[in-house]
Amino acid sequence: MSWTDWLPLAVLMTSFMAATIIFMLPEQRHVLRSTINLGAACIKLILIVFLIQAVLKQQYPEIRLEVLPGLELILRADSLAILFAGLSSVLWLFTTLYAIGYLENSPNRSRFFGYFSLCVASTMGISLAGNLFTFLIFYELLTLSTYPLVVHRGNAASIKAGRTYLIYTLSGGVVLLLGVAALYALGGDIAFGDIERTAALVGTWPELMTIIFILLIAGLGVKAAIFPFHGWLPTAMVAPAPVSALLHAVAVVKAGAFGIVRVIYDIYGIELSWQQGFLFPIAVLASFTILYGSWRALQQIDIKKRLAYSTVSQVSYILLGISLFGPLGTIGGLVHLLHQGLMKVTLFFCAGNFAETLGIHKIHELDGVGKRMPLTSAAFTVGALGMIGLPPVAGFISKWYLGMGALEANMEWVIFVLIGSSLLNAAYFLPVLKRIWFNPQQGQWPLEVINNNRDAIPLLLIPALVTASLSIAAGLFASSILSPLGWAELITLREYLR
Amino acid sequence: MNMILSPIPWLLVIPLAGATLTMLLPYHWRSAASVVGIFTQLMASVILWYQVTHYGPQFYAMADWQAPLGISLRADGLATLFVLMSSLVASACAFYAHHYLSLHKRANFWPLLWFLWASLNGIWLAADTFNLYVGLELLTFAAVGLVAFASDERSLEASIRYLYAALLGSMAYLLGVALLYGAQGTLAMDSLAETWQWGPTTQVAVTLILGGLLLKTAVFPLHTWLPPAHGGALTPVSALLSALVIKASFYILLRFWIEFQIYQFLPSLSQLLGALGAGAILWGGWMALRQTHLKMVVAYSTVAQIGYMTLMFPLLVAENSEASMLAYQGGILMLLAHAFAKAGMFLAAGNLIFCTGKPDLVSLAGMSRYRPLNIFAFGLAGVSLMGLPPSGGFNAKWMLLQSSFMSGQWWWIVVLLLGSLLSAAYIFRVFAYTYQETDALDTYKRPRLSLELIALSLSGISILLGFASLWPLEMISLPGPVMEALP
Numbered sequence: 001m002s003w004t005d006w007l008p009l010a011v012l013m014t015s016f017m018a019a020t021i022i023f024m025l026p027e028q029r030h031v032l033r034s035t036i037n038l039g040a041a042c043i044k045l046i047l048i049v050f051l052i053q054a055v056l057k058q059q060y061p062e063i064r065l066e067v068l069p070g071l072e073l074i075l076r077a078d079s080l081a082i083l084f085a086g087l088s089s090v091l092w093l094f095t096t097l098y099a100i101g102y103l104e105n106s107p108n109r110s111r112f113f114g115y116f117s118l119c120v121a122s123t124m125g126i127s128l129a130g131n132l133f134t135f136l137i138f139y140e141l142l143t144l145s146t147y148p149l150v151v152h153r154g155n156a157a158s159i160k161a162g163r164t165y166l167i168y169t170l171s172g173g174v175v176l177l178l179g180v181a182a183l184y185a186l187g188g189d190i191a192f193g194d195i196e197r198t199a200a201l202v203g204t205w206p207e208l209m210t211i212i213f214i215l216l217i218a219g220l221g222v223k224a225a226i227f228p229f230h231g232w233l234p235t236a237m238v239a240p241a242p243v244s245a246l247l248h249a250v251a252v253v254k255a256g257a258f259g260i261v262r263v264i265y266d267i268y269g270i271e272l273s274w275q276q277g278f279l280f281p282i283a284v285l286a287s288f289t290i291l292y293g294s295w296r297a298l299q300q301i302d303i304k305k306r307l308a309y310s311t312v313s314q315v316s317y318i319l320l321g322i323s324l325f326g327p328l329g330t331i332g333g334l335v336h337l338l339h340q341g342l343m344k345v346t347l348f349f350c351a352g353n354f355a356e357t358l359g360i361h362k363i364h365e366l367d368g369v370g371k372r373m374p375l376t377s378a379a380f381t382v383g384a385l386g387m388i389g390l391p392p393v394a395g396f397i398s399k400w401y402l403g404m405g406a407l408e409a410n411m412e413w414v415i416f417v418l419i420g421s422s423l424l425n426a427a428y429f430l431p432v433l434k435r436i437w438f439n440p441q442q443g444q445w446p447l448e449v450i451n452n453n454r455d456a457i458p459l460l461l462i463p464a465l466v467t468a469s470l471s472i473a474a475g476l477f478a479s480s481i482l483s484p485l486g487w488a489e490l491i492t493l494r495e496y497l498r
Numbered sequence: 499m500n501m502i503l504s505p506i507p508w509l510l511v512i513p514l515a516g517a518t519l520t521m522l523l524p525y526h527w528r529s530a531a532s533v534v535g536i537f538t539q540l541m542a543s544v545i546l547w548y549q550v551t552h553y554g555p556q557f558y559a560m561a562d563w564q565a566p567l568g569i570s571l572r573a574d575g576l577a578t579l580f581v582l583m584s585s586l587v588a589s590a591c592a593f594y595a596h597h598y599l600s601l602h603k604r605a606n607f608w609p610l611l612w613f614l615w616a617s618l619n620g621i622w623l624a625a626d627t628f629n630l631y632v633g634l635e636l637l638t639f640a641a642v643g644l645v646a647f648a649s650d651e652r653s654l655e656a657s658i659r660y661l662y663a664a665l666l667g668s669m670a671y672l673l674g675v676a677l678l679y680g681a682q683g684t685l686a687m688d689s690l691a692e693t694w695q696w697g698p699t700t701q702v703a704v705t706l707i708l709g710g711l712l713l714k715t716a717v718f719p720l721h722t723w724l725p726p727a728h729g730g731a732l733t734p735v736s737a738l739l740s741a742l743v744i745k746a747s748f749y750i751l752l753r754f755w756i757e758f759q760i761y762q763f764l765p766s767l768s769q770l771l772g773a774l775g776a777g778a779i780l781w782g783g784w785m786a787l788r789q790t791h792l793k794m795v796v797a798y799s800t801v802a803q804i805g806y807m808t809l810m811f812p813l814l815v816a817e818n819s820e821a822s823m824l825a826y827q828g829g830i831l832m833l834l835a836h837a838f839a840k841a842g843m844f845l846a847a848g849n850l851i852f853c854t855g856k857p858d859l860v861s862l863a864g865m866s867r868y869r870p871l872n873i874f875a876f877g878l879a880g881v882s883l884m885g886l887p888p889s890g891g892f893n894a895k896w897m898l899l900q901s902s903f904m905s906g907q908w909w910w911i912v913v914l915l916l917g918s919l920l921s922a923a924y925i926f927r928v929f930a931y932t933y934q935e936t937d938a939l940d941t942y943k944r945p946r947l948s949l950e951l952i953a954l955s956l957s958g959i960s961i962l963l964g965f966a967s968l969w970p971l972e973m974i975s976l977p978g979p980v981m982e983a984l985p
């Protein structure tokens with residue numbers, strides 16, 4: 001066992017240790033807590049760099065622990081795992097910075113940051129899981145650790161949102177458990193990538209394996225907010241802005257989408273899924289969710305609600321990409337996993353800044369905010385344009401590859417879905433941008449914080465600016481191997497060459 | 499074997515001596531004597547564990563009187579695991595009680611605790627059916643005494659109900675054993691297993707024994723005595739009762755069921771037991787969801803959890819040895835995880851009630867801000883009880899699920915999954931109360947840190963079991979009478 005095999009465990013442990021220490025720290029130790037949080041985030045990034053090096057050299061660090069007879073916990077870093085782990089650890093750093101600024105002078109920070117770290121630890125576990133059993137464990141742990149964050153404010157609305165969140169995610173978890181247990185009963189412990197064994201099982205029990213596929217996708221679809229399982233996401237937007245960032249960009253919906261990628265590529269295998277006709281229904285469902293989410297976003301007057309429905313729509317791009325049989329669609333779906341994360345986290349940071357600095361929650365209150373908060377507004381604009389799919393922001397790359405993938409898979413109707421969604425995206429983002437930049441200010445701001453007429457405080461502003469710049473950089477430097485596109489191509493190359 | 503060398507007699511002698519001593523010593527010395535007793539007891543359990551894992555099952559005849567006259571004891575893997583479990587949980591509860599109870603209460607608590615401990619060890623180690631009866635009776639009296647200890651009107655009423663139910667159960671058991679003796683001419687478990695013959699008398703005997711044990715285990719619908727008794731008792735007592743006492747009659751039931759191979763001859767009875775288990779899971783969960791007092795939620799959760807353990811009976815099917823093995827291991831793991839999780843949960847609940855000074859759920863508002871560590875302890879136990887990963891409860895549920903798949907009994911899968919959702923509902927309901935922020939003045943009492951840490955370590959063990967399940971599973975799969983009787 002080489003030393004790199006310990007890396008996946010170390011990545012997981014940095015967040016777990018941070019969570020444990022933070023839980024034990026007294027409430028008043030703010031500086032120490034922030035230091036531990038940021039220190040853990042930086043150490044994790046360094047560890048991820050080592051993992052990337054190993055994976056580029058085609059070594060796949062792996063560590064196993066037998067928990068039940070014939071059943072192992074496996075942590076393994078392959079190229080797909082790195083995609084998600086890398087995204088989460090980069091975004092975690094900035095979300096932590098943002099959260100430190102956002103929660104300044106508010107109570108219960110010890111509890112908040114403890115569960116926050118636990119949440120990221122579970123996300124790392126999800127990305128590095130080497131079999132469905134391990135995936136399931138961390139997937140459920142993610143549900144448990146996000147609940148305290150959703151109900152953090154403790155008022156009636158957040159407790160109610162917490163209940164909705166649990167009803168959806170725990171039911172989804174039970175369906176997923178049923179699927180995983182049934183698959184284990186048929187074929188034993190199947191590691192990710194061992195698609196020959198699943199192929200043999202499909203040969204023996206075609207109907208049962210179809211049912212299991214449906215169970216797995218339905219269970220994961222709840223967190224991925226596929227229609228009709230999306231109801232929890234707009235409700236959960238009562239949570240504080242950093243939590244929304246975590247739900248929408250860093251961890252939760254991504255965990256669902258990532259799980260679906262794992263099931264299709266590394267359990268059933270893309271070719272088998274295509275032959276069995278599993279992909280077409282997913283493409284239809286994803287397309288419907290894309291249009292439906294955009295349509296609902298158009299009707300919202302609350303900024304965060306509009307963004308929430310936009311997530312419902314955007315996450316389904318990932319699913320659409322992987323359901324288009326062919327390398328280009330795969331690239332489009334995987335790259336959007338990263339791009340959507342970067343752009344959506346920017347948008348939620350900005351929404352939080354508007355709310356914290358000027359008390360703005362509704363869209364009509366945004367009139368003229370561009371003059372008052374130019375930098376935040378600029379970051380918001382980058383995110384919004386990226387969502388519409390305008391070059392050079394990253395969102396354009398995703399849409400380009402999705403369109404090419406649709407042509408490659410001979411599913412021309414998908415092009416119309418993409419165009420329709422882009423139009424709807426434009427319809428719900430452009431008026432917002434017009435209000436920000438071109439409309440004059442209407443009276444007083446709802447709840448202005450006295451800060452000498454400046455933009456948001458640096459801790460809130462810098463993360464938004466950095467993630468906005470990253471969204472542009474991901475588009476501009478797309479040809480580099482370490483860009484999201486480069487990495488998605490690497491994964492696709494290894495997937496289709498297998 | 500020599501008495502000095504074997505830990506088996508010590509496991510009975512120490513608690514009995516402890517009971518006598520703590521009754522006679524002056525108040526101030528009782529705790530000190532008990533601490534010494536607890537450590538020797540823990541040591542004896544560990545030595546037993548070492549001997550059983552290295553040299554196989556151990557037998558011991560008290561004072562060298564051989565069967566059928568003497569008291570013969572045996573320790574196979576299953577018994578050893580239970581000895582270890584009860585030593586750990588009872589020690590934790592004892593230390594908790596030492597800090598929790600006033601000097602006067604504490605002084606009277608020790609003798610009862612030691613009697614309880616002696617009877618538990620007697621039951622785990624008994625090699626014949628009459629010793630099991632003696633153990634059950636002693637256990638009943640110690641437990642009823644402990645429930646009455648809270649000495650308010652409700653707990654007295656609850657303890658009287660408990661006493662009647664438990665006595666009825668023991669009587670039925672004794673009658674059954676007497677009939678068995680008449681029919682088979684022996685009381686020893688091993689010779690009964692060898693010469694077992696089905697006949698009308700045996701059938702009546704088995705029915706009586708099962709009925710009595712089901713009543714004492716509080717299997718639905720014979721559970722009504724449990725919630726007031728467990729919910730109304732003092733906190734460390736509630737933990738002992740839920741974690742250990744109900745397991746004693748369950749253990750006897752399990753030994754009978756497997757060693758006399760009842761499962762092979764009465765498959766329809768297995769399904770009936772499973773149906774009772776399913777009823778317990780759904781009814782217990784539903785009732786837990788409707789309680790207004792914190793400890794009653796936890797008590798009804800015990801009713802539901804007994805249902806999970808009972809589900810192992812229909813899954814022990816003669817035709818499928820792999821499914822039976824999974825059911826046996828999964829059921830025991832469920833029991834083990836429940837022992838630690840429920841003890842931790844009751845102690846954490848007791849701490850919360852101590853903080854607010856009120857037993858109801860509504861007054862928990864703000865607790866997750868004020869006592870995060872304690873809520874965390876409650877939560878960890880909750881994770882295991884809900885059967886969410888990573889925890890011993892989840893691994894156990896996974897094995898029961900696999901066993902249901904293998905034996906083709908899909909209906910238990912539905913029950914298992916519905917049960918998890920129901921338990922998540924009642925546990926998160928408690929959480930929702932603790933997260934509420936109200937304008938009420940924050941006047942809370944602060945419990946001692948040791949009380950919170952004891953709760954946390956018990957809950958923590960139920961989570962750690964999720965990573966270390968192989969260890970207890972290997973232990974209960976050591977060769978012994980149970981393993982020989984499984985298909």
